[in-house]
Amino acid sequence: MADSFSFEAIGTAWRVDTGAILTSGQRARLLHLAEEYDALYSRFRTDSRVTALAAAGGSLPLPPHGAELGRLLRTLYDLTDGGVSPLVGDPLTALGYDVGYSLTPTRPPAPARAWDDVLTWTDEGLTLQEPAILDIGAAGKGQLVDLMLEYLSAEGHEDVIVDASGDMRRAGEGTITVALEHPYDPSSAIGAVSLGTGALCASASNRRVWGDGLHHVLDARTGRSVDTVVATWALAADAMTADGLCTALFLTDPTDLAEAFAFDYVLMYSDGRARCSAPLAGALFS
Template sequence: MPHPGWTEFSFDGIGTRWEISTPSPLPGRHRRRLLEVVADYDAAWSRFRPDSLVAGAARQPGSFQLPAGAAALGPLYGTLYRLSNGAMTPLIGGSLEQLGYDAAYSLRPAGPPLPAPRWEDVLDWDGTVLTTSKPVVIDVGAAGKGQLADLLSAELLAGGIGEHFIDASGDLLNSAPDPGTAPVEVALEHPYDSSRAIGMISLGAGALCASAANRRAWGDGLHHVLDGSTGAPVRTVVASWAMAGTAMVADALATALFFVEGARLREEFDFSWLTVYTDGHAEYSTDFEGVLFS
């Protein structure tokens, strides 16, 4: 619980556990509306269900009308695709399926790593319309959970619930509208031992999101952060954290740090960061206000 005395509304959605903390219990109508927002997001973006909007793009080429949030996701992914030279891409879904992270959660590779198709060859993303020239498996998991956190926060604000804290299985969004509200102290999970922390950070208003090779890992060294240019898991970075004004941006940049140095990302995004490499060293921005344990 981020603040003593607050109450918590917990539920499962888009394959993860959500905990929304507020000073007072959420009325039933607010809870129902939050669950509707989650259901709508899943119905649009889930590659694990055959009736989702993106599932249609996996079956046949064409133009597909997506929800309003797609207009923000497209440019974000486009920028990170460019900065990573194609390594970070929304077309990574087929590569994940190839290695066993499929709708059946088989976790058994179907063959060697499969590079994602090049965006410029198969996809045009114009606002809320996706147009494809061949069947493609869209996966926006690198930013989607964060965007959904932002949507839930907007719903709470629209309902007059200004103070709230959202925990999406470790990806955090703190509304903190009251300047007198104390920051939330957050432990940074050790990438090789989830029972330990490598440091602490204070989260005021904004979002803190993480990505780690030990989450959603399976088989012989396989994990969910794949390089779109090769289809293989990234081996140089083991964990990353990003703090930004929105959870969508923080979530996306936490993944982008597996491919692009934080200093380069800072040229185009306003955020702070910490990256832990597989050789044991860490790099971070000067404004990542936390403490790393020795």
């Protein structure tokens, strides 16, 4: 790669590699895309649009990419029988994963409210019938990866990798090999996959852990942290879809998701077993 740009955004580390030099204007635009997205959706910012909505409910107009996010989240909500939900923000906050990162639960686990009771999400925007804390973390980081890569492609960059701490999308010829980090040992891998033009996203329940059995991957149906799956990987055409599928794989069988999506996957369970799609563009290590 001819150029590399590293920065912090939406609470994580990013790296953008390109086959041609990035201009100062292009770098600035990537940072602006991240700031726009964070100012809209972050429930950890007191000045975000989502935080304002949480205080009183009401309506929030969204940019065009908001419609794509809403459709994906609704599909995942339906396929997981409500397990994946943007209304999981309230249960997460109650368990201590709140705006101040108190990491102190204020009440026992409780289910998220039902989508149709509280939330309307259309192509124009979303409406909350009552105050609620939205959390689009199931697919939001992946969508921001897509927005950055699509911007650079429109700018004429043909060879690009946008990597948000393991959630990545690539455009270009050939393939690269990506190791699948072991969730219990960052120095080792459970396997490797080949990534061509497309996206690879990962999620692990050990990344944000606090208390006994508490982590950020909740089942919205119960409000409890998932304890059967510890890590997921998904390969799809775009990062928003791959990111959303990573979350959904904690909550439902891959065959349920295959009804609506074309993807490859790797799962690691809490008992150490691993499972992958067949065929997989890669291999699991024994």
